[in-house]
Structure formats: structure tokens, C-alpha cells
Amino acid sequence: MTSQIPDPEAGFALAPPFLATSSLIGRLSLCEARLQSDARWPWICLIPRRAGLVEVGELSVTDRAQLIEEAVACGAAVRAIGEATGFIVEKLNIGALGNVTPQLHVHVVGRRPGDPAWAGPVWGAGRAEPYSAAGEAAALAAARASLGL
Amino acid sequence: MTSQIPDPEAGFALAPPFLATSSLIGRLSLCEARLQSDARWPWICLIPRRAGLVEVGELSVTDRAQLIEEAVACGAAVRAIGEATGFIVEKLNIGALGNVTPQLHVHVVGRRPGDPAWAGPVWGAGRAEPYSAAGEAAALAAARASLGL
Numbered sequence: 001m002t003s004q005i006p007d008p009e010a011g012f013a014l015a016p017p018f019l020a021t022s023s024l025i026g027r028l029s030l031c032e033a034r035l036q037s038d039a040r041w042p043w044i045c046l047i048p049r050r051a052g053l054v055e056v057g058e059l060s061v062t063d064r065a066q067l068i069e070e071a072v073a074c075g076a077a078v079r080a081i082g083e084a085t086g087f088i089v090e091k092l093n094i095g096a097l098g099n100v101t102p103q104l105h106v107h108v109v110g111r112r113p114g115d116p117a118w119a120g121p122v123w124g125a126g127r128a129e130p131y132s133a134a135g136e137a138a139a140l141a142a143a144r145a146s147l148g149l
Numbered sequence: 150m151t152s153q154i155p156d157p158e159a160g161f162a163l164a165p166p167f168l169a170t171s172s173l174i175g176r177l178s179l180c181e182a183r184l185q186s187d188a189r190w191p192w193i194c195l196i197p198r199r200a201g202l203v204e205v206g207e208l209s210v211t212d213r214a215q216l217i218e219e220a221v222a223c224g225a226a227v228r229a230i231g232e233a234t235g236f237i238v239e240k241l242n243i244g245a246l247g248n249v250t251p252q253l254h255v256h257v258v259g260r261r262p263g264d265p266a267w268a269g270p271v272w273g274a275g276r277a278e279p280y281s282a283a284g285e286a287a288a289l290a291a292a293r294a295s296l297g298l
Contacts (some may be wrong), residue, residue: 054240055224055240055241056217056220056221056224056241056243057221057224057225057241061218064214064217064218064221065213065214065217067217068205068213068214068216068217069210069213071205072205072206072213075204075205075206076206091203091204091246091247091248091251092204092205092206092245093244093245093246093247093248094205094244094245094246095242095243095244095245095246095270096241096242096243096244097242097243097244097270098240098242099240099242099260099267099268099269100268102240111248118248119248119249119273120248120272120273121244121246121270121272121273123269123270124268124269124270
């Protein structure tokens with residue numbers, strides 16, 4: 001007889017838009033961390049592995065504290081991506097919007113004066129520029145090293 | 150002889166841009182909560198009362214957990230502002246950007262399809278529309294009631 005410990009990830013599935021616009025970096029304690037497929041900025045998207053959530057407030061208090069820790073860790077990872085790809089991050093932008101893709105997610109984006117949307121937000125700004133294969137590999141490697149993955 | 154307990158708020162002062170673009174709702178445990186002076190959206194700005202901070206990661210782990218709790222509480226307050234002012238919130242947007250005003254702050258904004266920037270972000274979208282005196286009073290009262298202030 002197995003014990004009946006509820007699986008907090010039960011029913012979780014990544015919404016298809018994330019698969020189309022980002023690449024897997026790895027799994028943190030709470031979130032799946034993904035590299036946004038846009039070489040204009042070092043940019044990580046965090047998706048909590050909890051089913052059916054839309055707003056941050058729908059996470060438990062424990063998960064919320066973990067989410068902000070993972071966002072901070074991804075701030076360092078975004079700086080590392082920038083160092084690997086020639087974009088020196090001077091400011092971090094963190095955003096939980098979800099106006100287009102409702103599944104709960106948090107963006108962590110590296111910014112610097114003169115970047116393609118500075119000082120405005122990145123969301124909705126122009127068109128994504130794909131990474132080269134080598135650029136994406138370097139970004140993924142830098143993010144994984146920074147996050148200990 | 151008094152004990153020497155460090156004051157975590159020592160040296161904190163609100164940056165002048167916040168005074169020009171928002172009105173005090175009240176003080177939460179960590180943050181000053183302010184109503185953004187823009188009647189287009191129910192919108193609260195949270196400024197942690199800690200001196201010299203720019204990035205979320207510069208807060209202590211304890212303060213970070215508190216920050217996300219206050220952001221969630223302000224999500225409910227933003228919904229209450231919307232009910233008081235005729236804007237039914239369907240989605241919350243939370244953002245820590247700071248590209249223009251570096252002092253660490255977090256925006257909590259109520260959104261709905263068809264609002265003046267939907268589905269894009271509010272930051273940098275058009276010009277702020279001032280509240281009427283009655284509208285601002287209603288928004289402040291609703292926010293304070295929601296936050297228990």
C-alpha cells in the first residue's frame with residue numbers, strides 16, 4: 001500500500017505558447033525556467049508547476065515565497081546570460097502579466113540603456129529576434145551554470 | 150540607556166517622482182502603498198521602506214516574502230478600487246521595472262480586455278489621466294478598506 005501524498009504538480013501542463021516562444025533551461029523547485037526565444041534581451045520565463053493558476057495570489061504562501069526566490073535567482077542567471085552573449089545587464093525587469101497567455105508565469109528580463117525598448121517595457125515591443133544556434137547554446141549553458149542545473 | 154535595535158527603515162526617503170505621480174494610501178508592514186494618479190486603471194505602487202535599494206534581490210529573504218504578500222494584498226485592493234470606480238478587473242499585472250525611477254518599487258495594476266493599453270503593458274502607454282477629486286477619494290477609501298488601513 002502506497003501512502004497518499006498529494007502531488008502538488010498533479011495536472012500541470014505547460015501551455016503551448018511557452019513551447020513555441022521559449023526553450024527549456026531546467027526545473028527549479030517550484031518553476032520551470034525557460035529561455036525566451038528573443039536574442040534582443042537576456043530573458044527567462046518562470047512557470048510555476050501548479051495546475052490551473054492564473055494569478056500570483058492563487059499560489060500558496062509557501063509557493064509565493066519560493067516564486068520570488070526563484071525570480072531573484074533568475075535575475076543572476078539573466079546577468080550570466082548577458083555576459084555570455086555580450087549584453088551587460090544594468091537593470092532587471094520582473095513582470096507577471098498574463099494578458100496574452102493566461103497560465104501563471106513571471107518574466108525576468110535583463111535591460112540596459114539603449115536596448116531596443118529602453119526605457120519602456122519589453123512586452124509587446126517589436127518582434128522577437130531568434131538566437132543563432134550557438135547563441136542559444138551559450139545562453140542556455142550560462143543560465144544552467146548560474147542556476148546550478 | 151536605550152537598546153540599539155537597528156531601524157530597518159533608517160535613511161529611507163521616497164524618491165520625488167512618486168510624490169508627483171501618486172497619492173498615499175497608507176503604510177503596510179514593509180511598503181508604502183500609493184495610488185497611481187492615473188484614472189485609466191486601478192493601480193497601486195508599492196515602495197519598500199528600505200534605503201538605497203534598486204533590485205528585488207537586494208531585499209532580505211524575509212522582506213522578499215513580505216513584498217510578494219503585500220503585492221497579493223494590493224491585488225485585492227486594486228480589484229476593490231475598480232469596483233468603486235466602475236472598472237471591473239479581470240486580470241492583475243504585477244511589475245518591478247524601475248527603468249525610469251530607480252528606487253525599488255512594484256506596480257500592481259488592474260486590467261481588463263478593452264482597457265486603453267490592452268493586451269499590452271500599461272508602462273509607457275499614452276498619458277496619465279487625472280482622477281476627479283471624488284474619484285480619487287473613492288479609490289483611496291476602497292484601497293484602505295481592502296488593506297485594513
